[in-house]
Amino acid sequence: SAVISQKPSRDICQRGTSLTIQCQVDSQVTMMFWYRQQPGQSLTLIATANQGSEATYESGFVIDKFPISRPNLTFSTLTVSNMSPEDSSIYLCSVGAADNQPQHFGDGTRLSIL
Amino acid sequence: GQQVMQIPQYQHVQEGEDFTTYCNSSTTLSNIQWYKQRPGGHPVFLIQLVKSGEVKKQKRLTFQFGEAKKNSSLHITATQTTDVGTYFCAGPFYGQNFVFGPGTRLSVLP
Numbered sequence: 001s002a003v004i005s006q007k008p009s010r011d012i013c014q015r016g017t018s019l020t021i022q023c024q025v026d027s028q029v030t031m032m033f034w035y036r037q038q039p040g041q042s043l044t045l046i047a048t049a050n051q052g053s054e055a056t057y058e059s060g061f062v063i064d065k066f067p068i069s070r071p072n073l074t075f076s077t078l079t080v081s082n083m084s085p086e087d088s089s090i091y092l093c094s095v096g097a098a099d100n101q102p103q104h105f106g107d108g109t110r111l112s113i114l
Numbered sequence: 115g116q117q118v119m120q121i122p123q124y125q126h127v128q129e130g131e132d133f134t135t136y137c138n139s140s141t142t143l144s145n146i147q148w149y150k151q152r153p154g155g156h157p158v159f160l161i162q163l164v165k166s167g168e169v170k171k172q173k174r175l176t177f178q179f180g181e182a183k184k185n186s187s188l189h190i191t192a193t194q195t196t197d198v199g200t201y202f203c204a205g206p207f208y209g210q211n212f213v214f215g216p217g218t219r220l221s222v223l224p
């Protein structure tokens with residue numbers, strides 16, 4: 001399966017700042033997704049990153065807060081904007097062949113906001 | 115909205131005992147997938163079930179998809195300490211994206 005590199009692996013940020021998380025895949029993939037996982041909780045899909053067009057956001061997530069880029073079939077970024085302590089979480093990217101097919105996850109970014 | 119539920123939330127077993135987690139969906143699933151997440155790790159895909167009534171085995175793990183394609187189970191025979199982690203089922207609802215269940219956290223006492 002694809003090798004997925006996500007960085008940074010962790011960060012501690014100040015309230016009100018923004019952080020961009022990168023997800024690099026070693027092969028071209030059709031689908032890339034971004035998830036949030038709060039401590040001890042399940043995964044919640046933030047959005048599907050679409051190559052060459054705007055991301056598709058799930059209910060409760062908006063582009064102004066979580067802008068996403070996907071310039072090609074191997075790379076995507078997620079920005080967490082104007083961070084508050086409630087944004088402290090693990091952010092994970094995943095890839096898949098289609099939106100109902102198995103996904104493979106990166107190692108995640110552990111984000112803490114002070 | 116669509117929901118995926120899992121029981122139990124937590125399970126503590128003695129090494130060698132069996133373990134089962136159950137996944138129930140509020141609506142029919144096109145397929146169901148199971149993932150394992152070790153403590154501090156990321157979710158790892160285990161298996162996908164597509165057909166009604168399907169049963170698949172991976173060594174000590176047995177996965178089953180219900181006849182109505184609304185529920186599934188994962189059974190581990192003779193647990194080992196390496197089985198520790200959280201097991202998630204995930205359902206791609208027809209025409210929509212993935213919903214992960216809340217997970218079952220398994221701890222295995224040596």
